Amino acid sequence: MDAATVTLFNTATRQHQSIYSETITIGGNNYTCTESSLINADFNYEAGGALQWIHAAVLVSKLDLATEPARGTAATFKGLTCRVTSVNDLVFNWEISIVQMSD
Secondary structure, eight states, X not given: OXXXXXXXXXXXXXXXXXXHOEEEEEXXXXXXXXXXXXXXXXXXXETTEEEEEEEEEEEEETTTOOSOOOTTOEEEETTEEXXXXXXXXXXXXXXXXXXXXXX
16 A cells, blocks of 8 residues: 555544544553444343443554554453453554453
8 A cells, every 4th residue: 555545544543533532541551542333231141140241342543552452451441441352453443342341
């Protein structure tokens, strides 16, 4: 990909972040991100009742986070203690899926 296209995509990412930015802490470091999927709450039914678990996905620019975080890395998003469950490589960004840790 040529340098002008890379610059265009990175500029668009920064513009989007300036409007819809959030902060996620991954492995103790803060990163600007945008929500890829909204926070969802689901129930997992087990013996003794239902357990609620919360999951979401965020986009973090590769300019900010050069290497993908490992699965299971601790993360904090909107005050929720989470773990990274998967990471998708979107060329200029990482789409990082997280799930809330149970108390």
